[in-house]
Amino acid sequence: MSDAHNSSATGGTDTITVSVDAMGGDQGPQAVVDGCELSLAKNPELKILLHGDEAVLAPLLDRKPALGGRLTLRHSPDTVKMDDKPAQVMRHGRQTSMWNALGAQREGAAQATVSCGNTGALMAVSMLQLRKLPGVHRPAIACLWPSRGKTGFNTMLDVGADVRADEESLLQYAMMGAAYYRNAFDVARPRVGLLNVGTEEHKGRAEIKEAALLIAQAAEIGQFEFVGFVEGGDIPSERVDVIVTDGFTGNVALKTGEGTARLISELLRRELTATPWAKIAGLLALGPMRRAKKRTDPSRVNGGVFLGLNGTVVKSHGSADATGVSSAIKLAFTLARSGFQDRMSDRLSAVMDSVAGRQEAAAANAGDTE
Amino acid sequence: MSDAHNSSATGGTDTITVSVDAMGGDQGPQAVVDGCELSLAKNPELKILLHGDEAVLAPLLDRKPALGGRLTLRHSPDTVKMDDKPAQVMRHGRQTSMWNALGAQREGAAQATVSCGNTGALMAVSMLQLRKLPGVHRPAIACLWPSRGKTGFNTMLDVGADVRADEESLLQYAMMGAAYYRNAFDVARPRVGLLNVGTEEHKGRAEIKEAALLIAQAAEIGQFEFVGFVEGGDIPSERVDVIVTDGFTGNVALKTGEGTARLISELLRRELTATPWAKIAGLLALGPMRRAKKRTDPSRVNGGVFLGLNGTVVKSHGSADATGVSSAIKLAFTLARSGFQDRMSDRLSAVMDSVAGRQEAAAANAGDTE
Numbered sequence: 214m215s216d217a218h219n220s221s222a223t224g225g226t227d228t229i230t231v232s233v234d235a236m237g238g239d240q241g242p243q244a245v246v247d248g249c250e251l252s253l254a255k256n257p258e259l260k261i262l263l264h265g266d267e268a269v270l271a272p273l274l275d276r277k278p279a280l281g282g283r284l285t286l287r288h289s290p291d292t293v294k295m296d297d298k299p300a301q302v303m304r305h306g307r308q309t310s311m312w313n314a315l316g317a318q319r320e321g322a323a324q325a326t327v328s329c330g331n332t333g334a335l336m337a338v339s340m341l342q343l344r345k346l347p348g349v350h351r352p353a354i355a356c357l358w359p360s361r362g363k364t365g366f367n368t369m370l371d372v373g374a375d376v377r378a379d380e381e382s383l384l385q386y387a388m389m390g391a392a393y394y395r396n397a398f399d400v401a402r403p404r405v406g407l408l409n410v411g412t413e414e415h416k417g418r419a420e421i422k423e424a425a426l427l428i429a430q431a432a433e434i435g436q437f438e439f440v441g442f443v444e445g446g447d448i449p450s451e452r453v454d455v456i457v458t459d460g461f462t463g464n465v466a467l468k469t470g471e472g473t474a475r476l477i478s479e480l481l482r483r484e485l486t487a488t489p490w491a492k493i494a495g496l497l498a499l500g501p502m503r504r505a506k507k508r509t510d511p512s513r514v515n516g517g518v519f520l521g522l523n524g525t526v527v528k529s530h531g532s533a534d535a536t537g538v539s540s541a542i543k544l545a546f547t548l549a550r551s552g553f554q555d556r557m558s559d560r561l562s563a564v565m566d567s568v569a570g571r572q573e574a575a576a577a578n579a580g581d582t583e
Numbered sequence: 584m585s586d587a588h589n590s591s592a593t594g595g596t597d598t599i600t601v602s603v604d605a606m607g608g609d610q611g612p613q614a615v616v617d618g619c620e621l622s623l624a625k626n627p628e629l630k631i632l633l634h635g636d637e638a639v640l641a642p643l644l645d646r647k648p649a650l651g652g653r654l655t656l657r658h659s660p661d662t663v664k665m666d667d668k669p670a671q672v673m674r675h676g677r678q679t680s681m682w683n684a685l686g687a688q689r690e691g692a693a694q695a696t697v698s699c700g701n702t703g704a705l706m707a708v709s710m711l712q713l714r715k716l717p718g719v720h721r722p723a724i725a726c727l728w729p730s731r732g733k734t735g736f737n738t739m740l741d742v743g744a745d746v747r748a749d750e751e752s753l754l755q756y757a758m759m760g761a762a763y764y765r766n767a768f769d770v771a772r773p774r775v776g777l778l779n780v781g782t783e784e785h786k787g788r789a790e791i792k793e794a795a796l797l798i799a800q801a802a803e804i805g806q807f808e809f810v811g812f813v814e815g816g817d818i819p820s821e822r823v824d825v826i827v828t829d830g831f832t833g834n835v836a837l838k839t840g841e842g843t844a845r846l847i848s849e850l851l852r853r854e855l856t857a858t859p860w861a862k863i864a865g866l867l868a869l870g871p872m873r874r875a876k877k878r879t880d881p882s883r884v885n886g887g888v889f890l891g892l893n894g895t896v897v898k899s900h901g902s903a904d905a906t907g908v909s910s911a912i913k914l915a916f917t918l919a920r921s922g923f924q925d926r927m928s929d930r931l932s933a934v935m936d937s938v939a940g941r942q943e944a945a946a947a948n949a950g951d952t953e
Binding site for chain 1 (some may be wrong): 729731743746747778780787788814815816817818819820828830831832834835836837838839840841842843844845846847849850851853854855857860861863864865867868870871872874875878
């Protein structure tokens with residue numbers, strides 16, 4: 214049974230309020246307001262609390278009177294900048310739209326938060342305001358990746374919350390990634406793979422081999438299928454849904470994939486404008502090429518989800534346009550409505566208890582044979 | 584001054600002999616023999632020693648009598664298979680074409696070796712036969728990456744020889760990568776970047792921050808420019824030539840880039856055959872698209888170079904066709920002719936002495952102040 218079909222405390226047909234940080238994105242508040250409009254039009258059960266500078270936002274909202282009933286503006290005088298250090302924001306950021314967006318969620322006025330702002334600051338303020346789920350070592354950031362699979366997307370985590378991960382953190386990423394994928398894409402038993410430099414059992418680093426054992430044992434409680442090791446080339450594969458890795462490797466892989474797509478797109482554009490004949494061909498091929506590109510469009514795969522906190526936080530890409538912001542809000546809405554956090558937390562506790570139990574039993578056995 | 588213009592023991596206008604392992608590639612010995620033919624036609628100073636099963640190779644060579652004077656066949660009864668374990672090959676591989684190809688280089692009958700076979704076995708046998716350069720902790724594998732820069736290629740290392748690298752290994756990769764790039768592409772002062780999850784100084788893992796200091800200090804002896812941290816999206820960038828990373832991250836990045844290119848190519852092909860109109864557009868756009876694709880064609884960027892051994896070894900892609908094999912042989916030929924190994928070894932020793940000197944001085948200073 215898929216979790217996505219269960220009802221829950223916040224589930225069913227009730228309204229979901231998403232808290233949106235309007236400031237801090239590269240495209241400015243206009244893109245965020247347009248994104249809110251798109252998202253409200255598509256999702257009748259959605260309401261939005263919009264946080265930011267009233268002097269900037271009120272004129273933008275005045276032009277969209279139809280939003281009135283479902284979008285509420287909350288004033289914040291300050292904005293977190295892209296180069297602000299997280300520690301600085303923790304100390305002096307209480308007047309920022311990011312801080313207040315998360316504060317509204319903590320107080321229960323919203324069920325999820327979306328921000329286009331500074332990732333490091335957003336994670337730091339999220340941890341401070343929402344706190345980690347019990348037993349979670351480190352929250353993770355999960356990204357979406359265009360794939361050959363049925364849903365068109367795979368997810369990979371961690372992509373940058375933490376630069377190291379031991380075997381227990383990798384196990385938690387597997388549990389959280391499976392819960393996220395199940396509820397975002399309505400897939401009952403997501404397939405989980407562990408990123409490595411080869412698919413043979415003897416390959417890779419020690420903590421990865423250890424994590425493979427822990428993840429295999431957790432598959433039943435976590436309601437996922439463990440497909441074993443996967444390689445970089447398998448990230449868009451149809452044989453896996455959730456790719457587990459540490460935040461350093463995940464961040465490099467994500468940016469390498471984006472960079473490769475950008476390079477190919479540039480080379481194609483250059484060749485298809487090089488000669489008059491090529492331009493004609495390019496013009497005719499425009500439609501099919503756009504459709505192909507749409508599959509890998511960053512604004513469609515927009516939304517890094519923070520997992521392992523008491524609540525759902527979605528980091529929209531800093532350069533997201535209105536479509537991108539709307540995708541991120543939709544993702545936050547879908548996850549908040551599914552109420553998956555509580556179920557994920559219960560399963561995480563069960564798995565970590567079982568790991569602790571096995572470690573104690575192993576220690577006791579070692580004692581017996583001494 | 585570029586090393587590529589210096590003459591050396593093996594340099595100048597003398598003939599260079601490359602030892603080629605004809606067996607073990609996915610495309611079979613025919614592709615290797617065709618690749619040898621292509622390469623000999625283009626490089627008049629090249630000779631080849633071809634290793635493999637005489638019963639298979641002799642009939643292929645009989646059809647190319649023109650090669651007679653410049654290609655010599657040496658019989659090896661056995662072949663290393665793609666799934667053979669390195670340890671197994673080390674114990675029982677003395678009759679294989681891979682072993683004998685490297686043996687010919689060790690004996691001085693050839694100045695470089697090329698193989699399409701099993702990477703792990705090739706590294707193990709290379710280390711056994713050629714030995715590491717003095718002071719080198721671990722040899723590295725350097726790959727080529729299509730780039731926006733003048734030469735059209737960047738290089739990244741390590742991409743899989745070793746799954747961990749401490750700061751001294753990363754320093755050695757920077758020195759070896761710069762020497763390789765200078766001599767392969769005739770660039771006097773290659774720009775070296777260190778792969779990280781951000782370009783700010785405070786980001787990343789401890790050993791990477793430490794390596795950044797060591798690499799910056801080695802730039803003068805190593806005759807490179809250190810551009811600091813680079814991210815996954817910078818791998819094809821024009822602001823860097825040599826990307827330094829550990830073998831785990833490098834291998835994941837390489838395969839992620841290849842996988843992304845494959846996905847985009849598939850999506851484009853699908854859209855450009857979806858409707859009759861799209862097919863016409865696809866047909867017209869075929870030429871420009873092929874030219875764009877050629878820039879990222881794996882057979883043009885073929886050749887993983889093993890660095891840090893007493894001699895040049897090039898690992899050709901397992902699925903390389905004749906063009907790919909020819910590129911790999913050309914790369915081995917260029918590097919062997921440049922005689923860069925001795926100069927690289929001298930500079931490595933100088934840098935490692937300087938690191939050791941600083942460590943001793945630091946220890947002595949610490950002693951003084953106690």
